[in-house]
Amino acid sequence: xxxxxxxxxxxxxxxxxxxxxxxxxxxxxxxxxxxxxxxxxxxxxxxxxxxxxxxxxxxxxxxxxxxxxxxxxxxxxxxxxxxxxxxxxxxxxxxxxxxxxxxxxxxxxxxxxxxxxxxxxxxxxxxxxxxxxxxxxxxxxxxxxxxxxxxxxxxxxxxxxxxxxxxxxxxxxxxxxxxxxxxxxxxxxxxxxxxxxxxxxxxxxxxxxxxx
Amino acid sequence: xxxxxxxxxxxxxxxxxxxxxxxxxxxxxxxxxxxxxxxxxxxxxxxxxxxxxxxxxxxxxxxxxxxxxxxxxxxxxxxxxxxxxxxxxxxxxxxxxxxxxxxxxxxxxxxxxxxxxxxxxxxxxxxxxxxxxxxxxxxxxxxxxxxxxxxxxxxxxxxxxxxxxxxxxxxxxxxxxxxxxxxxxxxxxxxxxxxxxxxxxxxxxxxxxxxxxxxxxxxxxxxxxxxxxxxxxxxxxxxxxxxxxxxxxxxxxxxxxxx
Numbered sequence: 001x002x003x004x005x006x007x008x009x010x011x012x013x014x015x016x017x018x019x020x021x022x023x024x025x026x027x028x029x030x031x032x033x034x035x036x037x038x039x040x041x042x043x044x045x046x047x048x049x050x051x052x053x054x055x056x057x058x059x060x061x062x063x064x065x066x067x068x069x070x071x072x073x074x075x076x077x078x079x080x081x082x083x084x085x086x087x088x089x090x091x092x093x094x095x096x097x098x099x100x101x102x103x104x105x106x107x108x109x110x111x112x113x114x115x116x117x118x119x120x121x122x123x124x125x126x127x128x129x130x131x132x133x134x135x136x137x138x139x140x141x142x143x144x145x146x147x148x149x150x151x152x153x154x155x156x157x158x159x160x161x162x163x164x165x166x167x168x169x170x171x172x173x174x175x176x177x178x179x180x181x182x183x184x185x186x187x188x189x190x191x192x193x194x195x196x197x198x199x200x201x202x203x204x205x206x207x208x209x210x211x212x
Numbered sequence: 213x214x215x216x217x218x219x220x221x222x223x224x225x226x227x228x229x230x231x232x233x234x235x236x237x238x239x240x241x242x243x244x245x246x247x248x249x250x251x252x253x254x255x256x257x258x259x260x261x262x263x264x265x266x267x268x269x270x271x272x273x274x275x276x277x278x279x280x281x282x283x284x285x286x287x288x289x290x291x292x293x294x295x296x297x298x299x300x301x302x303x304x305x306x307x308x309x310x311x312x313x314x315x316x317x318x319x320x321x322x323x324x325x326x327x328x329x330x331x332x333x334x335x336x337x338x339x340x341x342x343x344x345x346x347x348x349x350x351x352x353x354x355x356x357x358x359x360x361x362x363x364x365x366x367x368x369x370x371x372x373x374x375x376x377x378x379x380x381x382x383x384x385x386x387x388x389x390x391x392x393x394x395x396x397x398x399x400x401x402x403x404x405x406x407x408x409x410x411x412x413x414x415x416x417x418x419x420x421x422x423x424x425x426x427x428x429x430x431x432x433x434x435x436x437x438x439x440x441x442x443x444x445x446x447x448x449x450x451x452x453x454x455x456x457x458x459x460x461x462x463x464x465x466x467x468x469x470x471x
Contacts, residue, residue: 014308015282052305053333123214124416124439126335126385130215130257130469150215150469152288154310154335154385173214195288195310197252197471 001030003208004044006072006089008036008051008062016050016086019194019204029208038071046208047072047081050194051088055097055113055157058088059105076108080185084207090181090188091159099157109181109188110162116155118174126156131171131191133179139168141187141206142180149199151179151191159190185212215469216433217257217440218457219418220447222247224293225265227273235450248281248289251447254454255471258288260313260388260442264363266294275307282308292340292388301328305336313338313388316361319368322378329383334415339379340388343372343405354393354404364392372405373412380413387413388442391421398424398446406436418442426452426460433466 003024005017013034020032033040041047049072051058063069075081085093094105097113105113116125130150135142153171159178161167168187169180181188187207193200223230224244232241236250248259259281263274271294278291291304292313301312312332318325318339329337342364347356357372376387389409391402401419410417416439419432423443432438446452458468 014279014306015286015310018283018308019286052336054330057331124414126415127214128335128386128416129217129440132213132215150471153214154288156334156385192288192310194286197287201286 001046002044003030003032003046003048004041005032005034005048005050006036006041006062006068007034008058008065008068013050016048016194019201020048020208023201023205024208027205027208036065036068038067041068041071041075044075045081046084047075048084048086049089049092050086051092053088055088055091055099056101056103059092059097059103062092073106076186080212082207082210082212083186085186085188086194087155087190087192090190091157093181093186093188094159097157108186109166109183111160113157113159116158116173116177120174123174126154127158127173127177128154131173131177133169133171135169137165137168139180139182139187140210140212141182141203142168143206144202145199150196151189151193151199152195153177153179153191155190213467215257215467216461217418218429218454218461218468219258219260219290219440219442220251220256220454221260221262221420221442221444223262223264223444224274224277225263226270227277230264231445231448233448235448235453244277245280245284247448248285251454252285252287255458255469256287256454257440257469258290259285260290260292263291263293271300271303275303278304278307278309290338290388292338297324298328298331301332301337305332311336311338311386313340315340315342318379319359319361319370319375322375322382325379325384326382329385334383334385337384338386338388339384340390341372341376341409342390342392344392345402345405354402357405357408360392364395373408376409376413380415384415386416386418388418388420394422395420397422400424400428401432401436401438403431403436406432406438410437410439416440426457429457429461430464430466433461434464
């Protein structure tokens, strides 16, 4: 079994790599490789798209790698390989991003990525720190994760999901903030599982054993 | 609901924790990685490494330390000290830091913050502000604070409030605010300073400098309006555990993450 962690030079891959490698080792889920090689992505059994930074620059960086997005698209949408997007890697699943400029997303999960505007003006943006999850829909990757579990968030934009069935969890920050999305073989978290201590590692382990 | 973060800070020089960390039976109390693991297990919300003797020659030591920590601690890590350029930021992020903190380089040129935020995202760019009271009212209450660099030795004449607004507008994701009046005094945070800065910017402010007891954390949030509180010696020497600090804050009505 091969899990490909996509490297498109966006942010901190090191901790995601180490977290996935550790949980792959603990659960016997095979090899985790960091790669920007479309050929390896095509062979992978699972795909993880991490990402930090602004929506337009992340999308640009991803598409600048010739053949990389096409390989991911083909693996996820034609061969139904399990996919895990983290932070911007999750936001890019949307139809459109509105950070700095309007940027098309993958359109895999319907919705828009817009600025967080807390109803309470004393709430700071970025939404940075530990917030408790409210589970909207049970999911195999959320085994052992309950409403009230804390996860580590850091973001200024959030994913407004069109179809409520595809928002698996949210948290409250002067309004509802999408925390987890999913449909079919696609899964994504706004928070950083690789930074969320034990619950984050549990989600990673669940993903590595997930057979959608 | 978002929780108030408690952040232990490790002062690191040449790859070793300054003065050591002695709150659990560490094999090596001076090893930052050992200390980080202990704080991870203790339920700290984030960790901060401050390279207090950062020089060009010893950067590699810090990168190695960050890498080894990130391999074992799956929690947010901020690294500061001697960060001057976008290349420094990139190297620290690649090593495994989640956030990188600018200090004097941002004072010298706030545009370095704008460029770094644009390239790496605001979420990973922290600006550390070291401020001292330079004017008080008739009650001795601070009303104006200037930035000091080089461990508080060098006055810059830059107004801390103006500077905080400037770096927030340039894309900083967070401010780590240290009161040089209070640092090391155990007299509590400089609350007028903390509140002035926290109220002036829309980004989170971490209060630092002066914690001597657990009430100080509560004051920093309630009166200082800080989003997070940072401390070093109060934790390192085992006076209080992270858990005790959180329980104390929870009892005072401040939302915290109890693990």
